[in-house]
Amino acid sequence: MSHLDNSAKLSADRLVESVTRTLRHEVGDLLQTVYSTVAILQERMPRDAELERRFLTDLRSRAETCKDELDAVHDLVLPIDLSVAAVDLTELSALLATAFSRRSRTVEVRAEPSPPVIVAADSARLTQVGRLLLAAGCQTARRRVVVEARNTGVSSVRWMFAHDGHGATEEQLAWLATPFATTHQALSGLALALARKVIELHGGTVSAENQGHEGFRVTMVLPSQQRLAPT
Helix, strand or coil: CCHHHHHHHHHHHHHHHHHHHHHHHHHHHHHHHHHHHHHHHHHHCCCCCHHHHHHHHHHHHHHHHHHHHHHHHHHHHCCCCCCCEEEEHHHHHHHHHHHHHHHCCCCEEEECCCCCCEEEECHHHHHHHHHHHHHHHHHHCCCEEEEEEEECCCCEEEEEEEECCCCCCHHHHHHHCCCCCCCCCHHHHHHHHHHHHHHHHCCCEEEEEECCCCCEEEEEEEECCCCCCCC
């Protein structure tokens, strides 16, 4: 590659980073306005206005998913840092499932009970990944989405997200290797791509597979005991 080609690539990379930061800031401000507006309207709305309250709840839920997608795009394009501490994946799974149970009226979201599963990880980053995977699962599931954390040995643990809906397409699975390979059902792709980036920064691996005629599962394998150097 020539010097001119290198310069052009650097300029293009800087432009992408600048646009990504700008969009995250501007759209983030808009979404914050949506949150505030929904809260005010719900406070002032008559208690018997069930349909209107449901509409506002759905609006806030969609805005939250949009914010998660925007953050995922930002973090896929730009470098991210880890702030590592002890994290109980069992507890984190339960918190995520509870939060999404409140958002989803038609799909059961549950965390399978298990003893504590402790990893050295960035809790905020794992939460970000979990939220995206659950949001994608709730869009596709027929009846349920399940989160499960398990100790699998002395040195590793598994964190799994599964649903009973249609399996992923080849386009969606391609996001694991090549983010932004397609825009078709981008939420599922973003979830897979961000999961891979975050989990690999923790020294782990991610796999995704269709479960027979129905269902889909994402499995993340993480070190159970490891000190990670700052990235």
